[in-house]
Amino acid sequence: MTTYWIKNVSILGGQPTNLVLNEGRIGHIGDLRGVSSDDGVEEIDGTGLIALPGLVDLHTHLREPGREDAETVESGTRAAAMGGFTAVHAMANTEPVADTAGVVEQVWRLGREAGYCDVYPVGAVTVGLAGQQLAELGAMADSAARVRVFSDDGKCVSDAVLMRRALEYVKAFDGVVAQHAQEPRLTEGAQMNEGELSGRLGLAGWPAVAEEAIIARDVLLAEHVGSRLHVCHVSTAGSVELIRWAKGKGVQVTAEACPHHLLLTDDLAATYDPIYKVNPPLRSTADAEALRAGLADGTIDIVATDHAPHPLEDKDCEWAAAAFGMLGLETALSIVQQTMVDTGLLDWAGVAERMSYAPARIGRVSDVQGRPIVAGEPANVVLYDPRATRVVDPAESQSLSRNTPYRGMELPGRVVATFLRGKATVLDGKIQ
Amino acid sequence: MKRHLLSTADLSRDDAELILATAAELRELADRPIKKLPALRGRTVVNLFFEDSTRTRISFEAAAKRLSADVINFAAKGSSLSKGESLKDTALTLEAMGADAVVVRHGASGAPHRLAHSGWVRSNVVNAGDGTHEHPTQALLDAFTMVRHLGGSGAKPSLDGRRVVIVGDVLHSRVARSNALLLNTLGAEVTLVAPPTLLPVGVESWPVETSYDLDAVIPKADAVMMLRVQRERMSGGFFPTAREYSRRYGLDGRRMATLQDHTIVMHPGPMVRGMEITADVADSDRSVIVEQVTNGVAVRMAVLYLLLGGSEPAVGGEE
Missing domain, CATH: 2.30.40.10 (Urease, subunit C, domain 1)
Incomplete structure (x- = not known):
């Protein structure tokens, strides 16, 4: 060597x-x-x-199995390495869904074979992401993939009882539920941030309250049952405020912000170019500023990419027909530099905390990833x-x-x- | 004028006046025995309709034919939304056929914008209604109709100081969006009336007034435009029942009696008689609903003529 x-x-x-x-x-x-x-x-x-510790992404879509036309474990982890990542958590919304020990072990094994970074599969909370019945969380936790992060990302665990049970159940193996906070009824057909611009463009609005209502409920549930909660891709100023409040009460909640929500804003939707279509949507300048402030003061624990590859035909079309999501692995560190370091909000030690140490701790992989640079x-x-x-x-x-x-x-x-x-x-x- | 007509926000007051003045000249043609001009001979206009629309498509077809353009009607059943041929492939096909102008109706807001700006086609693009975004030629024909009835005696088409009330499902209405912007450009004072559930978020930043109370605003109106309310909005919980909607926001004989003598009643069609407008109002002397259709052809002629580079006067140069 x-x-x-x-x-x-x-x-x-x-x-x-x-x-x-x-x-x-x-x-x-x-x-x-x-x-x-x-x-x-x-x-x-x-x-x-x-020199920074190898970055750890808590939120990556590698698309394999099922959508190998968009990304494979190998291509996605190559992109991760190019972005400075040494570990990624692969989201569960594959085809088939990563809701069994078999699928998570397959993804884990593909990551080992590719060798570009450590791949930690995220297990689905519910069977088929359908929000009806808990997946075999324990089997995934006990598998060779040692799953500790569970998420129906792409869909919200909107049923309050199911969410409560999931939060409670994963305590048995020190797991965490990573919630995609999106009240489904408030966001039916939603296309972009609800505001003055959505009204003018005639695109169905995705209101901030649909995210905030779920976060408010979930932090109360997490407090009630004494469980760990992680909030995916926080996108609104109100969400930052709620998480700050919950942390102040001692709730075990962690949260992530995505680079695109730190840098880009909803005015880009005026181009009707679906390259800017993402879920949750790009928000206002005030929201982006609140996210930066929250990331700086530790309310938002980590940056996660929500790297979401889509083939050209799913973006080269009218806005409403296009898929949600954007690439993120290879640009994340640059955007954090631009929005957080060059602005004086974070130093490089702060970047290491938010892009390496903290995500490794949340994912319970800090025995091997997110380690300090010491002999x-x-x-x-x-x-x-x-x-x-x-x-x-x-x-x-x-x-x-x-x-x-x-x-x-x-x-x-x-x-x-x-x-x-x-x-x-x-x-x-x-x-x- | 810009190369494409995608939104009435793209029209300056000069542009809007030019279109309306040109339409007025072309409108005279409707009364002549021979209704055809050679202005667009040899040019190809494609009507690309991803959504059913009989009246708008026929109106554009008549407009193009009266200007001697070749017309291709392309009813693309099933957009990429329903996994049919994609908007892009359809556009490339039209481009290969040598379309000079594409008139597009699409269920997705922004689809004409995509068509115009994605590099797929070189044609001029006319938005004939996109999703819940805009329907600029409808607004132009509405403005044209208002100018004919309310425009005063000035040399230029103008709606300065005129009060226009637009009533109904503003949230989902592309007609309301286009009208709010255009009528403001032409100097009118626009008031949108709807239940709060059917006004878009951010409407306070539009150049309009809003009201929840129809009875309070119509006595001062010079024109009252009723919007269609689709019955499926009821299942969306936007209002409790059709009956309650009609009672609070419908235009019936009792309300019509509170209008000023000169006030006109408009509707972009298709009407739901008995829902937002009663039959006696729709068929009354105040109603200019049928005239709107006639004016639609003239306005669309003017738009096609001006977009396709008509620098010579449209009327008078007959060969």
């Missing part, structure tokens, strides 16, 4: 130092005099680069050049899909290298 000497690199934005990755672990940090080297050493000039830890490391800029070209994506809303935008930063347990999955900005 190659030993890497990364010279003059800034760990979490600190003073430049040297970082040795050896035998899958962080071997040494600091002065290299006296550090033994053999022929297998590869030196990397880390000047100007920041002896697994060598899951990203080298990132925050001074680079790039113009997003969908054709360069590792994803099989091209539905990035950032096409043609200039974004800051570039992932130079990603190491998964000491093995380079990305080097010189190229997939290995």
Whole structure:
């Protein structure tokens, strides 16, 4: 196995130092005099680069099994590696749905075979995501995939009793229910954020209250039964306020925000270009600002991508006919830099917390992922050049899909290298 | 004028006046024994209708034919919404056939916008009604009708200071959206009247007044436009019963009696007689509903003529 000497690199934005990755672990940090080297050493000039712990995504759609035309575990994890991720949680809304031990073990095994990052399957809460009956959560937890995160993402567990039972049941194996907060009746046929613009464009509105009502109910349920709740893709200022309130009361709730909700706003819908169609929808500037503030003060625990690949034909059509979702893995860190770091809201240690340590803790994988960069830890490391800029070209994506809303935008930063347990999955900005 | 007519928001006051003035010239044609002009000879207009619409399609067809254009009617049953041929493939087919203008009616809001801006076709695109978004030629023919009855004696078509009340399902109405914008551009004061459940979120930012009380606003109106209320809205819980809706927001003989003498009653059709309008009102002297249809042809002629590059006067250059 190659030993890497990364010279003059800034760990979490600190003073430049040297970082040795050896035998899958962080071997040494600091002065290299006296550090033994053999022929297998590869030196990397880390000047100007920041070292971050390998990023962990709690919300990725890998589409396999079932929609291999949009993404496979291999292509999706290649995209993840290019974005600096060393672990992704693969959402359950595949075909068939990941609601049995068999399916989650298949996804887990495909991730191991691909080898670009650790793949942790998310189990469905209910059979077929139908919201009727609990899936065999325990069987998925006990499987080789060791599922700890359960979600019907794409659909809301809207039945209050079912949600209560799920929250209670997963306590037996320290699981967490990740809720897609969307009151279904309030969002029938919904196409975009409900507001002045939806009324003008004649697109059915997706009101903020449909998200907030579910979050309010769920944090009360979580408090009542003493369970862990995770809220997916928080998109409104009101939701941030509710989560802040719940945390203040001591409710065990965690929450994620997506890069696109931090950067983009609903005025893009005026183009009627469904590249901007996503669920929950892009919201107002005030909502995006509230999300940034919530992410900065820790109300929102993590950034998660909601990477949602779709084939061209599902986006190259009229808005109402198009699929919800956008790519996110390869641009997430750049957008967090632009919206949070360059604005002074977060430092790089804060980015590490929100994109690596915290998601690993929520997913209960922090024994191997989301570890600090200190000697002896697994060598899951990203080298990132925050001074680079790039113009997003969908054709360069590792994803099989091209539905990035950032096409043609200039974004800051570039992932130079990603190491998964000491093995380079990305080097010189190229997939290995 | 812009290349496409997608929204009445795209029309400046000059544009709107030009269309209405051109329509007025073309309207005279309806009274001549030979109703045809050579203005668009050799040009192809495609009527692309993804939704059933007899009256709008026929109106556009008559308009194009009176300008001597070749007309292709393309009733695309089942859009990509219902897994039929996609909007894109249909558009590419039309492009290959050499359409100069595409008149499109589609159930999805923004579909004509997509057609015009996605690079699929080079044709001029005319929105003939998209989802719950807009129906600009309907608004133009409504404005044209109002100018004929209420426009005063000025040289330019104008609705300055005229009060127009639009009543009904504004939330789902593309006619209301297009009219609110256009009538404002032409100087009218528009009031939207509906139960609160049928007014869109954000309507306070529209250039209109709103009211929940029909009786309070119609005595001052110069024109009252009733919108169709689809019966399926009832199952959506927007109002309790058809009877209650009619009682609170329908135009009947009693309410008509409170109108000023010159006030006209309009309806974009198709009407649900007995729901939003009673038969005696629809058939009364105040009703200009049938005239709206006639005017529709003239307005659509003007739109097609101006979009397809009519720089010469439309009327007078007969060969």
